[in-house]
Amino acid sequence: MAAMIITGLLLGTVLGFVFQRGRFCVTGAFRDLFTLRSSRWLTAFMVVVAVQSVGVFALDAAGVITLAPETFPWLGTILGGLIFGFSIVLAGGCATGTYYRAAEGLVGSWFALIFYIVGAAAFRKGPLAGTTEAVRSVETQTGSFQQLTGLSPWVFVAVLVAAVGVAVRHHLRRESRMTRFRLPATKTGLAHVLTEKAWHPFVTAAIIGVLAILAWPLSWATGRESGLGITGPSANIGAYIGTGDPELVDWGVMLVLGLLVGSFIAAKASGEFRIRIPDATTTVRSIIGGLGMGWGAAWAGGCTIGNAMVNTATFTFQGWASLVFMILGTGLATKIFILNHRGKGATPAATASPVTLTPVG
Amino acid sequence: MARHLLETDGQVCPFPLVEAKQAMAQIPSGDELVIDFDCTQATDSLPRWAAEDGHEVTEFTKRGAAEWTIVVRKG
Numbered sequence: 001m002a003a004m005i006i007t008g009l010l011l012g013t014v015l016g017f018v019f020q021r022g023r024f025c026v027t028g029a030f031r032d033l034f035t036l037r038s039s040r041w042l043t044a045f046m047v048v049v050a051v052q053s054v055g056v057f058a059l060d061a062a063g064v065i066t067l068a069p070e071t072f073p074w075l076g077t078i079l080g081g082l083i084f085g086f087s088i089v090l091a092g093g094c095a096t097g098t099y100y101r102a103a104e105g106l107v108g109s110w111f112a113l114i115f116y117i118v119g120a121a122a123f124r125k126g127p128l129a130g131t132t133e134a135v136r137s138v139e140t141q142t143g144s145f146q147q148l149t150g151l152s153p154w155v156f157v158a159v160l161v162a163a164v165g166v167a168v169r170h171h172l173r174r175e176s177r178m179t180r181f182r183l184p185a186t187k188t189g190l191a192h193v194l195t196e197k198a199w200h201p202f203v204t205a206a207i208i209g210v211l212a213i214l215a216w217p218l219s220w221a222t223g224r225e226s227g228l229g230i231t232g233p234s235a236n237i238g239a240y241i242g243t244g245d246p247e248l249v250d251w252g253v254m255l256v257l258g259l260l261v262g263s264f265i266a267a268k269a270s271g272e273f274r275i276r277i278p279d280a281t282t283t284v285r286s287i288i289g290g291l292g293m294g295w296g297a298a299w300a301g302g303c304t305i306g307n308a309m310v311n312t313a314t315f316t317f318q319g320w321a322s323l324v325f326m327i328l329g330t331g332l333a334t335k336i337f338i339l340n341h342r343g344k345g346a347t348p349a350a351t352a353s354p355v356t357l358t359p360v361g
Numbered sequence: 362m363a364r365h366l367l368e369t370d371g372q373v374c375p376f377p378l379v380e381a382k383q384a385m386a387q388i389p390s391g392d393e394l395v396i397d398f399d400c401t402q403a404t405d406s407l408p409r410w411a412a413e414d415g416h417e418v419t420e421f422t423k424r425g426a427a428e429w430t431i432v433v434r435k436g
Contacts, residue, residue: 023405028374035375036410092373104401104427108373181408181418183429198405267427272401274427282373343369343380 007218008251012258015211015228019100019259020266021194022204026304027088027097030330035338043167044201045309050164051209053157053313056216056227060153065216065225069147072317073301075138080299081307081322083292085329088304089337091116091289092282095230095303098290099256100263108278112290119294120231121238132298145315156315168202195270212310215255222251227313229306230256231297285337296329364393370428374402378410385416385435393419393434399427407431 018024029041059065088094091112093101098116101109122128146153187196215228233252240248267273278286297303300322302311308326311319367384369377377398384394396407411418411433420432 020401023402025374025402028402028406031375035379038413040409101401106373178412179417181411181421183404183421183423201405267401271423271425272427274399274425276371276399276427278373279371338375338379341376341379343372343376343383 004222005249005251005254007221008254009258009261011211011215011218012255013262013265015208016100016103016259016262017266018204018207018211019096020104020263021270022199022201022208024201024204024208025097026094026308027092027330030085030327031089031334031338033327034331034334039167040171041201043164043171044205046164047168047202047205048209048212048309049312050161051206052212052227052310053160053315055209055213056313057153057157059213059216065220067314070143070316070318071139071141072143072321073136073139074317074321076132076136076299077301077318077321078325079135080296080301081325082296082329084296084300084303085326086333087289087292087296089289089330089333090285091293092286095234095293095297096259096305098293099230099259103260103263104267105273105275106278107276108282108286111283112286112293115287115290116293117234117238119291120235120298121242121294123295123298124232124235125239135299136301143316143318145317153315195266219251224251227310228255229302229310231294231303231306234294235298362391362393364395367394367396369396369398371399374400375406377403378406381407381410381433385433388435390435393432395430395432397428397430399429401427404429407433
């Protein structure tokens with residue numbers, strides 16, 4: 001049994017590789033709605049949910065896993081979702097994004113990751129766990145769409161798949177009318193595909209969806225009865241550092257450690273690893289954002305992965321409510337910190353003193 | 362037909378894109394904006410923005426480990 005947690009490390013490694021190469025960023029997906037009015041990356045995110053939904057209910061029907069009915073701790077979900085959504089903008093990435101950017105050598109993400117672990121541990125296991133328990137005790141007994149309506153979950157799977165299919169078709173059609181600019185290839189064959197080529201967001205999403213399905217039976221086999229999750233394992237890491245209790249090192253902990261390994265391999269092999277030191281503002285924002293992510297995810301019962309990507313696939317109210325409130329939190333922080341941003345480079349060099357690099361032509 | 366330089370190295374996403382849009386708004390059509398950046402995600406978002414907004418990417422190079430330069434001609 002204990003040896004089985006190694007599958008978490010393997011799955012995490014593959015997942016980390018795919019996240020890094022696919023530039024898959026949930027914060028970006030939510031943020032683009034406000035900065036670019038673009039739903040391209042959100043559509044990719046929903047592809048993951050839809051693919052996973054089909055797989056999870058198939059596994060449930062086959063008896064490989066058993067999905068139990070859940071309650072809906074609405075107060076914690078709403079407040080935590082808002083706090084988490086706001087914080088990921090400050091941290092420059094959600095939980096998963098922070099793991100893979102840390103492995104790309106972004107020191108700002110190291111700060112965000114450390115403080116996310118501290119926040120998650122404090123609010124799930126430590127002195128602030130009481131607040132989480134209190135806020136999450138406000139709940140309704142009916143916790144999912146299938147419970148509320150009495151309908152088969154497959155009705156919702158069908159609706160979700162159809163809706164995501166329409167969105168995918170819309171984006172692919174738009175794209176086919178556009179010129180695509182790519183970096184010139186310097187590698188060939190598999191090396192090009194794996195460590196250079198720009199992956200299409202929907203392809204990346206489909207791969208992540210399949211990996212998210214695999215996570216269920218692999219995690220289940222070790223006694224951890226859930227799918228992908230980032231915050232719980234991160235809290236366990238924090239608690240383990242403090243206590244040394246080996247029980248805390250479970251499949252989920254292996255999974256998130258794998259994320260670091262896989263994204264480091266991906267970045268290194270692609271020539272995209274470099275230690276980058278942030279400025280003062282970015283450092284402070286990363287620390288506050290990291291703490292807020294740990295806090296928000298604890299109250300909401302999960303981060304963008306555990307809640308917005310996994311609990312949505314099982315049609316729980318907690319999953320869908322946290323998705324909506326995370327997006328709202330992201331929108332608010334985007335308005336404050338990004339749409340008001342005025343770079344010093346925004347005045348082109350040419351108006352003051354023209355910078356001519358090379359003759360045009 | 363001038364070239365303008367926008368240095369965003371050290372800035373995390375989405376700031377290179379935010380600053381590129383601001384800089385682009387201030388230069389005349391036909392001029393080129395040279396954008397240096399080192400956040401990985403912008404390898405997707407900058408060429409995408411150029412295509413969506415009707416600009417042309419005239420150069421796109423990887424300068425070194427996690428460092429890129431993209432040259433966009435305003436359409």
